[in-house]
Amino acid sequence: MTMRYITVFAALVALIVGVAMTMGSAFTMRLLVEASAYALIAMGLNIQWGFGGLFNFGILGMLMVGGFAVTFVSYPVNHAFWQSAGPLMLGQVVLGAAIGAVLIWFAHRVQRFGVTGAARGAVIVVAWFIAYVIFRSQMDPAANYITSTSGWVGGLGLPVLLGWAFGGVLAGLIGYLVGKVSLGLRADYLAIATIGIAEILRAVIKNLEWLTRGTLTVSPISWPVPNPQFYQANGADITTSFILARGGFLAVVAVVVLIALFLIHRAYVGPWGRMMRAIRDNYIAAGSMGKDVTGRQLEIFVFGSVLMGIGGAILVSFVGIYDPSSFQPINHTFIIWVMLIVGGAGNNFGALFGGLFIYMVWMLSEPLAQSLFTTLSGWSASQGWGAIPDIETRAVQMRVFVMGLIVAISLRFAPRGLLPEFIKRND
Numbered sequence: 001m002t003m004r005y006i007t008v009f010a011a012l013v014a015l016i017v018g019v020a021m022t023m024g025s026a027f028t029m030r031l032l033v034e035a036s037a038y039a040l041i042a043m044g045l046n047i048q049w050g051f052g053g054l055f056n057f058g059i060l061g062m063l064m065v066g067g068f069a070v071t072f073v074s075y076p077v078n079h080a081f082w083q084s085a086g087p088l089m090l091g092q093v094v095l096g097a098a099i100g101a102v103l104i105w106f107a108h109r110v111q112r113f114g115v116t117g118a119a120r121g122a123v124i125v126v127a128w129f130i131a132y133v134i135f136r137s138q139m140d141p142a143a144n145y146i147t148s149t150s151g152w153v154g155g156l157g158l159p160v161l162l163g164w165a166f167g168g169v170l171a172g173l174i175g176y177l178v179g180k181v182s183l184g185l186r187a188d189y190l191a192i193a194t195i196g197i198a199e200i201l202r203a204v205i206k207n208l209e210w211l212t213r214g215t216l217t218v219s220p221i222s223w224p225v226p227n228p229q230f231y232q233a234n235g236a237d238i239t240t241s242f243i244l245a246r247g248g249f250l251a252v253v254a255v256v257v258l259i260a261l262f263l264i265h266r267a268y269v270g271p272w273g274r275m276m277r278a279i280r281d282n283y284i285a286a287g288s289m290g291k292d293v294t295g296r297q298l299e300i301f302v303f304g305s306v307l308m309g310i311g312g313a314i315l316v317s318f319v320g321i322y323d324p325s326s327f328q329p330i331n332h333t334f335i336i337w338v339m340l341i342v343g344g345a346g347n348n349f350g351a352l353f354g355g356l357f358i359y360m361v362w363m364l365s366e367p368l369a370q371s372l373f374t375t376l377s378g379w380s381a382s383q384g385w386g387a388i389p390d391i392e393t394r395a396v397q398m399r400v401f402v403m404g405l406i407v408a409i410s411l412r413f414a415p416r417g418l419l420p421e422f423i424k425r426n427d
Contacts, residue, residue, distance in 0.1 A: 078154020171309020344417025
């Protein structure tokens with residue numbers, strides 16, 4: 001295992017050096033920042049699947065939540081909203097929601113007053129209906145007023161790092177609610193449920209124009225370090241400014257990833273990790289030994305969601321634009337599962353390696369394919385066979401082909417990943 005670790009990470013370093021020599025340092029810095037964020041997300045999935053065996057195909061929803069969080073926290077304050085009647089109307093919305101929640105709470109406890117059976121169910125349905133009517137009677141006027149006057153709520157103008165932290169907290173809260181609803185399901189049923197919930201989150205975020213601006217996008221989003229414009233204003237040329245700015249951003253992200261890796265690995269090799277592996281391998285036996293299986297699974301689902309939320313916040317912060325329409329399952333769910341499959345489920349370093357390596361391959365496959373197709377097109381044209389049409393479109397499609405090929409090769413020669421789970425046993 002030691003030689004395997006050295007080999008795969010040495011190969012990764014060689015790939016990074018080759019990219020820097022070929023594509024330039026500025027592009028390499030960008031690639032490493034985004035790859036590090038994806039590695040953090042893959043580590044979150046590793047907690048859920050590698051440690052607990054939970055099929056989560058709702059990663060996209062957590063990334064969108066994290067992106068919204070950093071936008072809401074770090075985007076400048078919208079004074080037009082705060083100087084209007086919008087805050088008061090939103091306060092009325094909160095009050096209406098609280099009244100509805102109280103009605104529902106009492107409806108679920110009417111059996112204490114002798115109301116049971118079908119009558120209790122009818123009371124609960126009526127309570128939910130009344131709560132919905134109360135909420136919508138306040139929400140619709142408030143949303144219409146905000147979008148027609150100030151456009152949207154805006155941000156809080158706070159530091160970006162607080163936005164990253166809030167992204168993790170908000171994703172963790174959403175993960176808790178999702179887990180409470182769906183963790184009673186097993187295997188593929190859980191996967192289907194999380195897909196549906198992720199699509200619900202995407203639809204909600206895209207349609208909350210008063211809060212997220214919907215598909216109108218939000219930009220620019222601040223960086224936790226000086227951006228390229230700062231260095232250009234101080235006399236640096238464009239290339240140097242991008243290298244310095246992206247290098248600083250990479251340093252911050254690397255610290256976050258290393259802290260997360262340290263904490264996760266410490267937990268994994270301790271009693272908590274042994275308990276999680278026992279639940280993963282045989283939850284029935286673990287439950288018979290007195291372990292709270294559902295509670296522990298909910299715990300790791302929340303922990304994984306926190307890392308996904310932070311990763312989503314980092315990606316949106318780095319790009320500088322929050323566009324809910326840009327989140328696609330193939331880019332924000334499928335590729336992350338490929339990272340964990342290739343890297344090695346259950347191994348924290350495997351998730352780290354898979355996140356870095358697969359994202360780099362994903363990004364490099366398009367320009368390499370375009371260069372290859374251009375060369376082949378020139379040769380075929382010289383032979384009188386005609387040029388290859390739509391080279392740009394075909395090059396983009398090669399990404400999916402390359403990912404599929406990597407997965408097939410990995411499952412054939414390393415079914416447990418390049419860095420499989422290794423459990424030290426004391427005989």
